[in-house]
Amino acid sequence: MTESLSPSSPDQFQKELLSLVKSVKGQVLNAENLYIEVDWKKPLPPKKINIEATDKERFHDLCKEVADCQRCPLAGTRKNIVFGDGNAAAKIVFVGEAPGADEDEQGLPFVGRAGQLLTKIINAMGLERKDVYICNILKCRPPGNRNPLPDEIRLCEPFLKQQLQRISPQIICALGSFAAKTLLRTETPITALRGRFHFYEGIKLMPTYHPAYLLRNPSAKKQVWEDVQMIIKEIEAG
Numbered sequence: 001m002t003e004s005l006s007p008s009s010p011d012q013f014q015k016e017l018l019s020l021v022k023s024v025k026g027q028v029l030n031a032e033n034l035y036i037e038v039d040w041k042k043p044l045p046p047k048k049i050n051i052e053a054t055d056k057e058r059f060h061d062l063c064k065e066v067a068d069c070q071r072c073p074l075a076g077t078r079k080n081i082v083f084g085d086g087n088a089a090a091k092i093v094f095v096g097e098a099p100g101a102d103e104d105e106q107g108l109p110f111v112g113r114a115g116q117l118l119t120k121i122i123n124a125m126g127l128e129r130k131d132v133y134i135c136n137i138l139k140c141r142p143p144g145n146r147n148p149l150p151d152e153i154r155l156c157e158p159f160l161k162q163q164l165q166r167i168s169p170q171i172i173c174a175l176g177s178f179a180a181k182t183l184l185r186t187e188t189p190i191t192a193l194r195g196r197f198h199f200y201e202g203i204k205l206m207p208t209y210h211p212a213y214l215l216r217n218p219s220a221k222k223q224v225w226e227d228v229q230m231i232i233k234e235i236e237a238g
């Protein structure tokens with residue numbers, strides 16, 4: 001302590017000042033993270049959303065149609081088709097870009113680390129996965145998780161449109177830049193799209209950051225939290 005108050009040279013004083021600044025900066029960053037974590041750990045109370053029981057029959061013929069789809073070259077590299085999962089009468093549908101490796105392996109959407117974070121987000125909204133529907137624009141995994149190609153989107157998007165027509169949700173939440181920009185036919189960055197409602201096929205759409213992005217950039221959780229709270233308010237208002 002005495003030493004730090006009485007540096008022996010200007011150089012030492014500069015070093016000690018730098019170390020002090022780093023330590024204070026670290027504490028502020030930790031506090032920010034803590035704030036965000038606390039936010040996530042304070043989920044909204046369970047929602048009384050009037051959702052019908054899961055109705056798999058609603059998708060029966062469409063599932064059969066997609067089951068052996070050979071429309072695009074991804075049919076040759078996929079392990080499983082990832083049609084979608086959740087409540088076929090949900091008020092909220094989460095739409096991502098395309099399945100990843102875990103999803104391709106299991107045939108289910110959002111089951112990897114990003115999927116676990118999505119589950120936390122849904123829980124923080126006062127809901128469970130069985131209360132919502134989760135799917136992707138593409139039903140098959142692009143090799144190496146590359147971005148979907150325009151032709152693949154053109155050929156696969158009709159399946160998504162049919163899913164949405166049958167579910168008839170109140171809100172779509174587009175997860176990530178690619179999904180948001182593809183569905184909204186825009187090049188506007190996600191930073192400018194998120195935080196307000198748009199429309200896709202006549203349905204209100206809220207773009208927000210992809211859970212995989214949140215894993216790399218935890219500070220963006222705050223914005224996602226704001227976006228999903230807007231969704232919940234919209235659902236509650238009916």
Ligand code: SF4
Pocket residue numbers: 066069070071072073074075081138139140152155156
């Ligand atoms: S991505 Fe879509 S269009 Fe392409 S093979 Fe899979 S289901 Fe068919």
